[in-house]
Amino acid sequence: MADLLNIGKSALYAAQKSLDLTGHNIANVGTEGYSRQRIDQSALPGGSVSRLDVGAGVVVNGTTRLSDALVESRLVRDGAEVARLTAFDSLATRADTLLSDSSTGLSGSLNQLFSGFEQLAVDPSSTATRQAVLGQAESFANRLGDLHAQLSSIDSEIDQRLSQAVSTINDLASAIGQLNHRIAEAGSNTPADLLDARSQLVQQLSEQVGISTTVQDDGSLNVFASSGQPLVVGDRVSLLGTADDLYRPGRLDIVGGSARISSQLSGGTVGGLLDARRNLIDPALEKLGRVAVTLTSRINAVQAEGVLQDGSVGSALFSAPSGVAFSASTNTGSATAAVSFGNTAQLTGDDYLLRSTGTGWQLTRARSGEAVSFTGTGSSSDPLVVEGVRITLSGSAASGDSFRISPTHDAASQVQLLSSDPRSLATAGRLGSSAALANTGSAKPGAPTVVDGSNAQLATPATITFLSASSYQIGSGPAVAFAAGDRISANGWSLTLAGVPQAGDQFSVSATPPGSSDNRNARALAGIAQEKLLDGSRNTISQANNALVTQTGTTTLQVRTAKAAAEAVRTQSQNERDAVSGVNLDEEAANLLRYQQAYQAAAQVIATASTVFDTLLAATRR
Amino acid sequence: MRISTPSLFNNSLSNILQQQAAVAKAQDQVSTGVKFKTAGENPGGTAQVLALEQAMAEHAQFGSNLGSLRQRLGGEESALASAGDVLSRVRELTVQANSATLSTENRQQIATELTQLKTQLLDIANTSDGLGHYVFGGTQDSSKPFAETGGSISYSGSQQVREITVGEGRSLAEGDSGDEVFLRISDASGSSDLFARVQSAIDATLADVSTPAARTANQAQYANALAALDGGIEHLSGIRASVGTRLAAVDTVETRLQGLDVQLQATLSEVRDLDYAESISRLQLHSLSLQAAQSAFAKVQSLSLFNYIR
Numbered sequence: 001m002a003d004l005l006n007i008g009k010s011a012l013y014a015a016q017k018s019l020d021l022t023g024h025n026i027a028n029v030g031t032e033g034y035s036r037q038r039i040d041q042s043a044l045p046g047g048s049v050s051r052l053d054v055g056a057g058v059v060v061n062g063t064t065r066l067s068d069a070l071v072e073s074r075l076v077r078d079g080a081e082v083a084r085l086t087a088f089d090s091l092a093t094r095a096d097t098l099l100s101d102s103s104t105g106l107s108g109s110l111n112q113l114f115s116g117f118e119q120l121a122v123d124p125s126s127t128a129t130r131q132a133v134l135g136q137a138e139s140f141a142n143r144l145g146d147l148h149a150q151l152s153s154i155d156s157e158i159d160q161r162l163s164q165a166v167s168t169i170n171d172l173a174s175a176i177g178q179l180n181h182r183i184a185e186a187g188s189n190t191p192a193d194l195l196d197a198r199s200q201l202v203q204q205l206s207e208q209v210g211i212s213t214t215v216q217d218d219g220s221l222n223v224f225a226s227s228g229q230p231l232v233v234g235d236r237v238s239l240l241g242t243a244d245d246l247y248r249p250g251r252l253d254i255v256g257g258s259a260r261i262s263s264q265l266s267g268g269t270v271g272g273l274l275d276a277r278r279n280l281i282d283p284a285l286e287k288l289g290r291v292a293v294t295l296t297s298r299i300n301a302v303q304a305e306g307v308l309q310d311g312s313v314g315s316a317l318f319s320a321p322s323g324v325a326f327s328a329s330t331n332t333g334s335a336t337a338a339v340s341f342g343n344t345a346q347l348t349g350d351d352y353l354l355r356s357t358g359t360g361w362q363l364t365r366a367r368s369g370e371a372v373s374f375t376g377t378g379s380s381s382d383p384l385v386v387e388g389v390r391i392t393l394s395g396s397a398a399s400g401d402s403f404r405i406s407p408t409h410d411a412a413s414q415v416q417l418l419s420s421d422p423r424s425l426a427t428a429g430r431l432g433s434s435a436a437l438a439n440t441g442s443a444k445p446g447a448p449t450v451v452d453g454s455n456a457q458l459a460t461p462a463t464i465t466f467l468s469a470s471s472y473q474i475g476s477g478p479a480v481a482f483a484a485g486d487r488i489s490a491n492g493w494s495l496t497l498a499g500v501p502q503a504g505d506q507f508s509v510s511a512t513p514p515g516s517s518d519n520r521n522a523r524a525l526a527g528i529a530q531e532k533l534l535d536g537s538r539n540t541i542s543q544a545n546n547a548l549v550t551q552t553g554t555t556t557l558q559v560r561t562a563k564a565a566a567e568a569v570r571t572q573s574q575n576e577r578d579a580v581s582g583v584n585l586d587e588e589a590a591n592l593l594r595y596q597q598a599y600q601a602a603a604q605v606i607a608t609a610s611t612v613f614d615t616l617l618a619a620t621r622r
Numbered sequence: 623m624r625i626s627t628p629s630l631f632n633n634s635l636s637n638i639l640q641q642q643a644a645v646a647k648a649q650d651q652v653s654t655g656v657k658f659k660t661a662g663e664n665p666g667g668t669a670q671v672l673a674l675e676q677a678m679a680e681h682a683q684f685g686s687n688l689g690s691l692r693q694r695l696g697g698e699e700s701a702l703a704s705a706g707d708v709l710s711r712v713r714e715l716t717v718q719a720n721s722a723t724l725s726t727e728n729r730q731q732i733a734t735e736l737t738q739l740k741t742q743l744l745d746i747a748n749t750s751d752g753l754g755h756y757v758f759g760g761t762q763d764s765s766k767p768f769a770e771t772g773g774s775i776s777y778s779g780s781q782q783v784r785e786i787t788v789g790e791g792r793s794l795a796e797g798d799s800g801d802e803v804f805l806r807i808s809d810a811s812g813s814s815d816l817f818a819r820v821q822s823a824i825d826a827t828l829a830d831v832s833t834p835a836a837r838t839a840n841q842a843q844y845a846n847a848l849a850a851l852d853g854g855i856e857h858l859s860g861i862r863a864s865v866g867t868r869l870a871a872v873d874t875v876e877t878r879l880q881g882l883d884v885q886l887q888a889t890l891s892e893v894r895d896l897d898y899a900e901s902i903s904r905l906q907l908h909s910l911s912l913q914a915a916q917s918a919f920a921k922v923q924s925l926s927l928f929n930y931i932r
Contacts, residue, residue, distance in 0.1 A: 101660070
């Protein structure tokens with residue numbers, strides 16, 4: 001009877017524990033990261049070794065957390081990928097909208113600028129037209145500056161979010177360290193809810209930065225960042241920090257221990273932010289700057305080939321952007337570098353790293369790390385020349401000193417219109433030609449083209465006198481043989497004749513006089529639209545800008561597609577995890593009924609034991 | 623497979639959210655009328671749109687260039703027509719003057735009219751377009767290109783004329799320089815100067831015809847003057863014909879440009895613009911799916927064993 005009572009008591013206890021746990025499961029149905037638990041119970045054998053021995057009821061061994069470590073780790077990985085792509089996507093979408101939208105993109109203002117030059121060619125002497133063209137030039141410069149500012153603000157937001165992420169990572173790592181301590185202390189008695197809490201923290205940490213984990217024998221979990229940097233080992237936590245970028249002041253580098261680890265981090269929000277900077281924002285700024293450098297230097301060059309309405313030679317319309325060379329903060333030598341541009345058709349826009357070997361220089365592409373060949377020594381008379389970039393070094397560099405050469409990254413912010421005077425547009429060609437009225441031949445001189453703008457005699461008036469139909473002299477110079485179609489060249493200019501000259505015919509070449517409404521140079525300005533100025537003379541300015549817009553769009557689309565795929569994969573993993581660990585309310589309702597019944601039955605067992613005992617007492621009382 | 627309550631809820635919810643996103647996108651497309659707004663939505667399409675927009679901006683500029691060209695060539699043509707009229711009148715009067723029955727007084731009158739016509743011709747050579755540009759000044763067109771000093775005409779304009787771009791790699795001269803029109807007549811029937819040719823007619827009219835010998839000499843003078851005038855008239859009509867050719871080219875280019883623009887517009891529309899029938903039915907489809915997802919959610923969520931435990 002005492003046995004039955006004990007059995008009933010153990011059953012009652014077990015049923016009550018099960019009811020409690022069912023309640024706990026129901027209570028946590030909405031708790032993020034909660035794994036459902038089960039009572040782990042077993043039958044209690046009786047005391048003696050005998051075929052007649054009846055067991056002693058049930059014993060509750062503890063609770064079991066239902067989870068699958070493999071599915072959990074897959075979910076951590078998937079969550080990290082979704083977080084990476086979400087961070088990347090939000091930045092990419094902004095850059096994409098910025099570059100694509102007609103009110104913020106460059107395309108519309110480029111079209112307007114070239115239309116303006118064309119209009120200038122139709123009406124070169126109209127002050128109103130000139131004023132309008134200057135307005136278009138100014139809004140083009142402003143648009144470049146605005147785009148640079150907007151992209152840069154995305155870039156500085158990346159820094160802000162990186163430093164937020166670093167502090168979140170540190171908080172999470174500390175919390176994991178504390179949990180490790182409690183779990184290691186509790187040993188095999190660790191409550192399931194602590195493990196859930198730690199899994200949840202690991203999940204959150206992986207959404208910040210890519211990590212890998214290993215479980216130690218004492219149950220504590222070691223966490224390493226994707227760079228290999230340990231974040232949590234047992235209950236010891238290594239904090240991450242931030243420092244100024246080695247080259248670019250104001251840009252952040254993540255520091256672990258004493259090492260800069262930004263370039264090695266991947267995955268999670270941090271990975272996404274760094275990927276967006278590396279693969280989207282920096283390239284966009286560089287390509288935008290390349291368009292700015294190429295177009296402004298070409299417009300300035302064409303301006304210098306023409307003359308203003310007062311007859312003077314044109315000058316630069318835009319301030320010429322220059323490249324930037326950042327010295328590493330660790331440099332010990334006194335060397336400084338200056339960056340200018342050579343053949344802009346070769347510009348790639350890429351940044352380079354220039355490292356002193358002590359005896360010479362080594363150049364690599366900053367993004368890919370591949371070595372780049374260059375010519376020159378770096379002196380002012382023989383600069384290092386690489387892909388349209390000229391680098392001049394002064395001072396002396398210590399071995400290992402390095403520079404980040406950033407030719408076009410910030411060029412778009414430097415473009416400014418230099419003149420607001422409508423007269424400063426050089427619309428006329430530098431030289432004009434005329435035929436003497438007394439000429440008897442049918443030859444007409446074409447417009448002289450400037451072959452060598454630096455020739456000191458360029459503007460000196462020259463007379464071409466034909467000695468016969470087949471020879472001429474310039475001024476009182478020697479006779480030169482002439483055949484139809486020959487170019488006549490002198491003093492840095494050259495021209496052709498249409499028609500047939502006769503002996504005695506005279507043609508003169510002289511500087512374009514003031515007040516000319518010639519439009520040759522305005523047409524040259526308008527013609528820049530069709531010139532293939534970039535990518536080794538393959539692309540026009542507009543094509544290069546379109547490529548920038550399309551490239552950004554393609555990256556954005558790729559990220560967006562990858563994000564959708566990663567979300568689907570994560571949903572799948574989440575479903576798998578929930579299939580094992582998630583609470584099902586119907587199941588718990590059924591359990592509730594089951595354990596209620598078990599409880600009632602156990603109570604009945606106790607009641608029966610009591611009745612049996614009463615029966616026995618009644619029998620013996622007689 | 624075992625399904626947990628949270629995943630049942632989350633999956634139903636995410637279906638609803640997906641359908642909502644699809645409805646929002648379809649609605650946005652229908653209300654903006656374009657298939658995509660940024661390069662991220664359709665990089666290839668955006669590249670095409672940007673290139674098409676550039677071509678159309680260029681064409682619009684070429685179109686406006688053609689307009690200016692037509693106006694300027696038209697101005698030149700009417701000036702040339704007036705000059706031709708003046709020369710015809712000069713020729714008519716010269717023929718009229720060459721008559722034995724006319725008195726000296728009559729010939730004086732004709733000479734006076736001829737002198738006026740010469741001045742008129744000079745005015746035509748100095749025609750302005752009303753905007754301060756002299757039609758025959760070449761690229762020095764802000765001041766009068768022709769001036770008369772001591773009976774002879776000098777030209778201070780430029781021998782160059784502006785070329786206007788009317789298509790990629792194609793340009794047309796927007797006029798003819800004054801020296802070409804008035805001072806470079808290449809036939810040998812007189813001076814190369816048109817004004818001098820008119821002057822020779824005036825001189826013939828004023829010549830002394832009191833003796834038979836002088837009369838004979840005057841006949842030869844008239845014959846030369848008339849031949850020179852005919853040469854001048856022919857020279858002007860030659861230039862007028864070349865202006866006409868350019869005007870015809872303006873029309874041809876404009877027609878071609880308009881045809882091209884229609885094509886570009888059609889391509890742009892095809893690439894970017896929305897097919898409303900297709901989009902609206904897609905909008906309806908997504909709305910229907912959203913309704914279905916919502917109703918399924920409500921149905922599934924109302925199922926619970928707890929409803930039966932009393």
